[in-house]
Amino acid sequence: MQNTRLARRAIQEAPTPDLAAGAPLALLTRRPTPDAANEDSRALAAGARALYDALLQANDRPDAALRDQARAFIERWRTEMRTKPCDLPAAPDGLAAWQQANLASTGAAYQAYLASRKAGAPRRYFSSRSHALNFLRAVAPTKLVDGAWLYGLLHDAANPHLNDLILTYVEELGDGDPDKNHVLLYRRLLDSMGIVDWADQPDESYVQGALQLSLAACTDALLPEVIGFNLGYEQLPLHLLITAYELDELGIDPTYFTLHVTVDNAAGGHAQRALRAAVENLPALADREAFWTRVADGYMLSNAGQGTTDAIAAFDRHEALLQVLGGRAGEGSLAHSDYCRIEGRTVNQWLADPAGMGDFVAALERKGWLVPGSDPAQSRFWALLQGEHASMFGVFGDYELQVIYDWIRGNAASDGAPFVRSGPGARAPAPPRAFRHARRAGRGASALSLTTLAEDGSTLDPDLAELREVLGSHDLAEHGAALRRLLGPAMHWGTAGLEATRHVAQMLRAA
Ligand SMILES: [Fe+2]
Structure with missing residues (x-):
């Protein structure tokens, strides 16, 4: 079959020349610059x-x-x-x-x-x-x-x-x-x-x-x-x-x-x-x-x-920081009192403009609240988020905290350490333990799980009772429609979807 479009191409994940040479992908990252290619991909998307x-x-x-x-x-x-x-x-x-x-x-x-x-x-x-x-x-x-x-x-x-x-x-x-x-x-x-x-x-x-x-x-x-x-x-x-x-x-x-x-x-x-x-x-x-x-x-x-x-x-760790802070700017712009001022502007004023987050971070750097490449345990900003007197405790989730923590640590974050609280008794950042080792060590420690917590046979999913009723009927067209609906992309991972999937899996094995 002749089809020039089917000419061989390099597979998508084939390394670029730099990667082939073994350079870590992370080192090749840079802040995106708006160019024609970016414009094209934005239009397509x-x-x-x-x-x-x-x-x-x-x-x-x-x-x-x-x-x-x-x-x-x-x-x-x-x-x-x-x-x-x-x-x-x-x-x-x-x-x-x-x-x-x-x-x-x-x-x-x-x-x-x-x-x-x-x-x-x-x-x-x-x-x-x-x-x-x-x-x-x-x-x-x-x-x-x-x-x-x-x-x-x-x-x-x-x-x-x-x-x-x-x-x-x-x-x-x-x-x-x-x-x-x-x-x-x-x-x-x-x-x-x-x-x-x-x-x-x-x-x-x-x-x-x-x-x-x-x-x-x-x-x-x-x-x-x-x-x-x-x-x-x-x-x-x-x-x-x-x-x-x-x-x-x-x-x-x-x-x-x-x-x-x-x-x-x-x-x-x-x-x-x-x-x-x-x-x-x-x-x-x-x-x-x-x-x-x-x-x-x-x-x-x-x-x-x-x-x-x-x-x-x-x-890009700086972009990730701006995205994390910008993501909370809406709520934050109403939450601070007027005496929280950085370079003459109230924190509320800074946060009112999510697009100006880069300027806000730069101001925090100039005032010593955020010091890139430093120890988070000594960071005034980190102390607001974590530790005994953290006035912003709970504002950010674990992912956001990790982004902020790694930004403060800079290149030291390459050890992959999870964030730790600041304040008295705080541990120093420690490289992580491989997941397989942690799992092996935890095995047998406790058999408790969410399944243990759930009452046997109890479910609040209204679709489950409906599914059982439909499958108990003799209307085969309804069986098919109910199973197809529950196996749909939005439904299959819920309780009723999983039960419907078990029925279909059984049918397939028996076919
Ligand atoms: Fe998959």
Whole structure:
């Protein structure tokens, strides 16, 4: 098959020349400057958050107007991604070799990474703990709809050609096990790290999630694209391995990421199923070449928008500080009394203008409230937030505190230490204990969990009783509608959604 657009391209996570030389990604970060490329990416991303929110809200029932918007968003990105080189084989019979070659190069690159770390190289991705937390926040809109691109296939669940893909979707949902549901795992990770305001991000952070939800809303017209998207998404990337390794090292639970290393494996996991689905769904009567071209479009869409390494490289600790302080400016501008003055202006006046946060921080620096590269235990600003007489105690959550703490410490924050309180008896910052070691040490200490706290069999989820009633009836059409609704991207991680998923998982295994 001749298709110049399918010429080989460097895969998205292939290292840039600097990264290939082993330079930590964190060292390459710089403050973004407005330029033409940024303007273009902003224009392409425009409306992504509104579309994401509307599709999630609609769950299984997007109306015609919303589906039109979703389709238009996909077409905008299809056009954009067609301008980029694509490494998918020009014909499906090259897929197996392509997958093996990718796996071999990813494996070799990861081994080289491990060897460099063993030889003393610094972390490649995360310059500090707040850098890692900022990454978890930046990719949250994508991770919180994980698997959604496959949801629309449930309408054709009896089609044997789609079996591999539907099985993949239900496994993304953890087969209804709350400890394995990918979205629920990510929600818990954000909660445990104190990342509360993840939704407050620019359109660029919503592009991938909006594309995934759009594919789900338009699957009846976009089956080849869904198959191609899945093919791209379910391959094992180098960044997943490095992310999991460095999060663990920083004492942050890497389960969400390690789970994807195991479930996406090429021997029998999602990657293998993705490949088989691409081949088995090729049409016998309709135009195969046109179908494959659209599979390639879908594959390219899985690389659209801000990816993992982009989100990591975009971090800048000063920008993160301004974002954290600016995020509280609205409430703060009303909360201070008039005798709190910095350089002649009341704190309320400074905070009334979130865009002027940079000037406020500069003034705080000039007055010695904030000293970059210093010990937070000696910081007047940190003492306002943490410690015995902290007048602003509780204003910021753990994520925000870590950003402020690391900004004060400057380069010393590269040890990854979690923040500590100031005041008498305060500990010095200490490098984190690897998550796997902390978990091993804590094992058996207590069997208490939220499940223990919950009363046996009790639930306040009104959909659960309704689901049980519907499934107890003889109306099979209603069974299907209830299960599809509860397996929707907005619902599947709740109590009723998990129970509905367990029913569907059982049906799939019995099929
Ligand atoms: Fe997943």
